[in-house]
Amino acid sequence: MGPAPGVGWATPRLRVSHPRPECVPMHVAFNLAADLDAALTSAATAAGLEAAGFAPEVRTADPRHGDFQANGVLGYAKARKLNPRAVAEKLVAALPASVKEACEITIAGPGFINFSLKPAALFGWLRTHDSAAHLKAGAGTAKSGQQWVVDYSSPNTAKQMHVGHLRSAVIGEAICRLLEFNGAKVVRDNHIGDWGTQFGKLIWACKKAQVADAAALDAALARDPLEEFERLYKVGNDAAEADPAVMDAARAELVKLQAGDAENLAVWKHINGVSLAAFQQIYDQLGIRFDVTLGESFYNDQVERIYRELTATGIAEESQGALVVFHPEHPRFKTQPFIMRKADGASNYATTDLATALYRVEHFHADGIVVVTDFRQGDHFEQLFLTVRKWFAAKHYRVPELHHVTFGAVTGEDGKALRTRDGGIVKLKELLAEAEARAFALVSERSADIPAEERHAIAATVGVASVQYADLSQNRSSDYVFAWDKMISLEGNTAAYLLYAGARIHSIFRKLGATPGDAATEAAASALETPAELALARKLVKFADAIRIATDTLRPHFLSLYLYELAGEFSAFYGADKVAVDDPAVRARRLMLCARTLLVLETGLHLLGLRTLTRM
RNA sequence: GCACCUGUAGCUCAACUGGAUAGAGCGCCAGACUACGAAUCUGGAGGUUAGGGGUUCGACUCCCUUCAGGUGCACCA
Numbered sequence: 001m002g003p004a005p006g007v008g009w010a011t012p013r014l015r016v017s018h019p020r021p022e023c024v025p026m027h028v029a030f031n032l033a034a035d036l037d038a039a040l041t042s043a044a045t046a047a048g049l050e051a052a053g054f055a056p057e058v059r060t061a062d063p064r065h066g067d068f069q070a071n072g073v074l075g076y077a078k079a080r081k082l083n084p085r086a087v088a089e090k091l092v093a094a095l096p097a098s099v100k101e102a103c104e105i106t107i108a109g110p111g112f113i114n115f116s117l118k119p120a121a122l123f124g125w126l127r128t129h130d131s132a133a134h135l136k137a138g139a140g141t142a143k144s145g146q147q148w149v150v151d152y153s154s155p156n157t158a159k160q161m162h163v164g165h166l167r168s169a170v171i172g173e174a175i176c177r178l179l180e181f182n183g184a185k186v187v188r189d190n191h192i193g194d195w196g197t198q199f200g201k202l203i204w205a206c207k208k209a210q211v212a213d214a215a216a217l218d219a220a221l222a223r224d225p226l227e228e229f230e231r232l233y234k235v236g237n238d239a240a241e242a243d244p245a246v247m248d249a250a251r252a253e254l255v256k257l258q259a260g261d262a263e264n265l266a267v268w269k270h271i272n273g274v275s276l277a278a279f280q281q282i283y284d285q286l287g288i289r290f291d292v293t294l295g296e297s298f299y300n301d302q303v304e305r306i307y308r309e310l311t312a313t314g315i316a317e318e319s320q321g322a323l324v325v326f327h328p329e330h331p332r333f334k335t336q337p338f339i340m341r342k343a344d345g346a347s348n349y350a351t352t353d354l355a356t357a358l359y360r361v362e363h364f365h366a367d368g369i370v371v372v373t374d375f376r377q378g379d380h381f382e383q384l385f386l387t388v389r390k391w392f393a394a395k396h397y398r399v400p401e402l403h404h405v406t407f408g409a410v411t412g413e414d415g416k417a418l419r420t421r422d423g424g425i426v427k428l429k430e431l432l433a434e435a436e437a438r439a440f441a442l443v444s445e446r447s448a449d450i451p452a453e454e455r456h457a458i459a460a461t462v463g464v465a466s467v468q469y470a471d472l473s474q475n476r477s478s479d480y481v482f483a484w485d486k487m488i489s490l491e492g493n494t495a496a497y498l499l500y501a502g503a504r505i506h507s508i509f510r511k512l513g514a515t516p517g518d519a520a521t522e523a524a525a526s527a528l529e530t531p532a533e534l535a536l537a538r539k540l541v542k543f544a545d546a547i548r549i550a551t552d553t554l555r556p557h558f559l560s561l562y563l564y565e566l567a568g569e570f571s572a573f574y575g576a577d578k579v580a581v582d583d584p585a586v587r588a589r590r591l592m593l594c595a596r597t598l599l600v601l602e603t604g605l606h607l608l609g610l611r612t613l614t615r616m
Numbered sequence: 617g618c619a620c621c622u623g624u625a626g627c628u629c630a631a632c633u634g635g636a637u638a639g640a641g642c643g644c645c646a647g648a649c650u651a652c653g654a655a656u657c658u659g660g661a662g663g664u665u666a667g668g669g670g671u672u673c674g675a676c677u678c679c680c681u682u683c684a685g686g687u688g689c690a691c692c693a
Contacts, residue, residue, distance in 0.1 A: 059632060062639095071635055078673065109636055110673060156693075196693055296693085322691055332619055332689075342691040349693050375621060376687055382620095408621080409686080446655055474629060478622065479686080485642095486628065490655040492641035493629080500655050508652050549632050561630065564640085568657095575648085575657045616655080 028121075028128040030138020031544035033058045033068050036115060039099050040070055040091065047094035049076065049087070060545050066106070066114035067538055073111045084111030119528045122537040126596050130517055132603050139547050140183035149187045149360045150176045152372035153288070156193035157275035157295070158202055158229045161282050163418050163426040164374075167407045167480065170471045172372040173288050173609040174556040175405065179370075181607055182551050187364050188290045190279075191356065191371075194272050195296035196349070198233060200254030202271065203264050204246065205236030207253075225274040258300065258346065282428050285464050287609055299355035303347045306340065306354045313394040315387065316340060325387050338383040350384065357388045361398050368401040370554065375406040375477070405554050408479035418482050436463035438488045442496075443616060450615070458616050462496055463488070465610040469495035472608050473560040493564045498605060499613050501567035505598045506614040508579055509591075516595040525589035532576035536593055539569040543600045547607075556608055563604045570597045 029035035040056035054076050061069040073091060077084035088107045095105070102121035106114045129135055152172020155165050176186045209217045209232060220228040240247040257264040276293065283289065307323060310316035316325050321343030327333040340350045360366040371381060381404035392399045412418045420426055440459035447455065470487040471480060473494075490496045509516055528534050546562030549555075579590040602612045 057635090059635090062636075065636070069635085074635075074673075084673085112636070193693060198692085320690070324690080336619090336689055337691090339691050344691080346691085348691070350691095352693095374687095377693080378620060379688055380693085406621085411686095415685085442655085447653095478629085481628070483628075489642085494641090496655070497641095500653085504653055504656085511652055545632080553633080557630085558632065561632095561640090568640090571656060572658085574652080578651060580652045615653090 028124045030129065030135070031548060032117070032125065032541060033060060033545050034548070036068055036070070036099070039095060040072070040113075043091055043094040043096070047090045049091070053079070060542050061114060063535070063538065065108065065112070066104070066116040067541070068115045070113040070115070073113065077111060087111070088113050117538065117541065119534060119537075122534065122541060123525075123528055125541045126537060126592060127522070130519075130522075130596070130599070132599065135543070135599070135603055136181055138544065139181050142182040142548070142551065143179060144183035146184045146367040147187070147365050148179050148184045148368040148370065149189055149364050149366045150179070150370045150372070151189050151191045151356075152176075152370075153279075153283075153290075154191040154193065154373070155275075155279060156196065156198060157272045158198060158226075158233055159275075160226055160230060161279060161428040163410050163428060163431055163482070165428060166431070166467070167374070167410065167471050167476070168372045169283070169286055169288060170468045170609065171405065171407060171476055171556060172370075173286065174472055174559075174607065175370060175372065175554055177607045177609060178547070178551045178554075178556065178559070179368075181547065184368075187292060187360075187366075188288075189360075190290040190293040190295075192272075192276075192293060192295035193349075194268075194275075195258075195300060195352065197251070197254055198237075199257055199264075199268060199271075200250035200252070201236030201240050202229065202233045203253040203257065203267050204250045205232040205239070206267055209235075225270075226278050229271055229274065255346070278429075282432070285432055285460075286468065287611065294356070294359075296349065296352040299352040299359065300347070302355040302359070303341075303351045306351055306358070309395060310340065310354070310387070310391055313391060315390050315394065325383070327383070327386050330386065332379075333383055333386065336379070336383075338380075338387055340387075350380070353380075353384050354387065354391075357384070357402075358397070361392070361400055365398070366400045367398075368403070370403045370405055372405045372407075375408060378404065378406060403554060405476070407476040410480050410482055413481060413483055415479075415481070432464060432467065434484075435467045435488065436460055438484060439463035439466065439496075442488060442490070446490075447616065458613060461611045461613055462499060462616065465495035465499060465605075468608065468610055469498070469560065472556045473564070475557050476555060493560070495610060496616075498563055498567050498601065499610075499616055501570055502598060502601050502605070503613050503616045504574070505570070505594050505601075508594055512580055512591070514591055516598050518591075518595075521588050522592045522595070523588075524585055525592050526585035528589060528593075530577050532573040533590070533593060536569050536573045536597065539566050540593075540596050540600055543604070546604075559604055559608060563601060563608075566597065566601060566604075570601075 037056045037058040040058065041051070041054070044054045044056070045051045055072050056070045057072040058068055058070045061067060073084050073088045077087045085107055088111045092105055092107065092113060099105075102118060104116040104118065108114055129138060150172055152175070153165065153169040155161050176188055179186050206217075217228075236250060240250050253264060257268055307316070310325065311323070316323050319337060322337070322339050323341035324337035324339050326335070326337060338350055339348060340354060342348055357369065360369055373381070385402045385404070388402065389399055410418050418426055436459050439462040440455060443450070443455045443458050443462065450458070466487050474480065487494065488496065490500065505516075514521060528537055543562065546559050550557075550559040573593065577590060579587065579594060581587050581590075605612050
């Protein structure tokens with residue numbers, strides 16, 4: 001999606017014709033790659049290319065070749081048996097003067113068009129994008145006016161959150177923030193599992209414990225309710241697996257619950273209240289606040305309509321007593337059913353997920369729905385989305401974009417599912433506490449001069465950020481190897497390295513008695529000159545592209561990678577060029593670079609859901 | 617059996633969904649603090665992208681096939 005016409009190079013209105021930075025015009029596009037793309041598209045028409053068959057394909061380039069490259073002429077020329085370099089030359093000749101003034105343009109190899117931003121153009125971008133609000137204003141056109149619903153975290157009640165719940169929560173929150181930054185309105189929906197068969201077993205076990213020793217049960221529930229419910233679930237589950245009669249009894253309890261039995265409903269409510277309170281403690285640490293928590297139970301009374309509509313539209317059919325959907329056009333789902341009503345008449349998660357999709361469109365007017373779960377539910381969501389598209393089309397409901405955002409398993413360093421020393425599940429509560437403890441040890445070792453109280457606060461940020469970032473820094477589709485040493489490490493692509501880079505910039509401003517982004521200081525800045533200054537500026541300008549790709553692919557690691565490279569570029573600059581020099585114009589421009597690096601770094605980290613520090 | 621995911625440097629991971637000489641960190645080797653935080657930086661060595669075919673100007677990326685690991689597949693979510 002290109003920028004709004006008339007805001008950049010695509011029109012002759014912008015003229016970066018004066019090398020003196022103070023003359024840089026006000027309107028500088030946030031996403032220069034997109035702007036260049038638009039300029040090339042216009043130029044293609046002017047140059048007599050077949051506009052319909054030409055896409056510029058602008059992307060960020062290897063710094064050896066420039067800042068951006070356009071690859072579109074290769075395919076275009078090939079398809080028409082033209083000389084690609086000749087086409088590229090025609091195209092470049094047709095570019096508006098503003099682009100030629102802002103960039104060095106070369107044609108290389110088989111027909112790549114390379115663009116290198118001149119120092120004044122880089123300076124202009126930095127001057128324009130001087131606050132978080134201006135960055136957001138630039139990015140916010142991409143999904144402006146769209147409504148999205150993001151379904152993430154979604155643990156089951158009656159159980160504690162464990163390490164398996166981490167990725168959905170962390171990745172989901174980052175996706176929410178990215179969508180918002182791009183201008184979308186986002187509803188954060190915690191689709192908790194509060195209506196499944198686990199309650200049959202759990203209620204059965206509760207009643208049994210009640211009969212056996214009511215006082216002991218009450219005492220255990222008073223001490224740590226969630227631990228006790230978890231233990232009872234295990235009792236019920238083991239018993240049900242060992243004895244079919246217990247399984248039947250548990251099913252009966254579930255049926256009673258779903259029918260509205262007062263006693264079972266009371267137990268169920270108690271369990272959910274206790275669970276949500278415990279979840280919120282984790283969410284507070286991760287900086288997550290849901291707009292709605294609409295679990296499976298919320299849709300319980302809406303399932304009849306689902307059965308009715310899917311039957312009436314001919315999408316669902318009876319099979320072996322169940323109501324199912326087959327997809328004849330699909331190699332597998334033509335025989336593998338999507339069961340939306342069990343043979344015993346009960347609903348299941350296919351039913352509630354169908355109802356959920358409908359509710360999100362009817363109630364929230366969703367343009368896009370994102371569901372963040374692990375990859376093992378791939379079949380389910382593929383079937384669900386196929387069904388939803390057919391159903392909504394048949395009923396003339398709005399069909400939103402549907403995305404199943406998957407991620408791999410969390411494994412230990414042996415490649416197997418992560419377990420504690422004694423083979424138990426790693427509880428999220430304990431994992432975060434350990435991260436904090438390890439971070440505290442590290443901060444204490446490195447910064448013994450900071451008061452203990454502040455060190456604890458720093459450790460809380462570093463510990464949680466390290467856990468979050470470990471997840472966000474790698475492609476979500478691969479399995480994730482959990483390794484403490486790598487996670488809390490200060491070296492390499494870690495949260496601590498990025499937080500350190502930020503703390504060091506804050507330190508520069510403290511030392512020089514300056515304020516980041518101070519307009520009076522920056523007004524004195526001279527043109528960018530040294531290789532390190534220019535390299536850093538080039539990296540800063542590409543923030544827009546990092547945001548774009550992370551959002552388009554719903555993969556936050558593209559942003560993480562960018563921020564890591566930015567921090568590295570800053571460290572190189574820091575080592576090469578001293579900020580605290582006597583020449584006021586040089587000092588001013590380097591302070592400006594520091595301020596923009598800080599701005600982009602902190603804005604980016606906040607988009608990932610991390611908290612940042614001013615010292616550590 | 618049928619499908620999906622994964623396989624890249626000794627290790628942990630990237631590679632913008634087909635672009636230029638496949639990049640980082642750790643580890644290893646050699647350097648840089650009487651300079652704003654060395655929790656840092658600058659160099660170097662390290663690759664048949666699991667194997668084999670194919671598609672094309674161009675392939676880690678797409679297709680076919682073999683191998684290895686993981687995961688799903690009728691009433692759990």
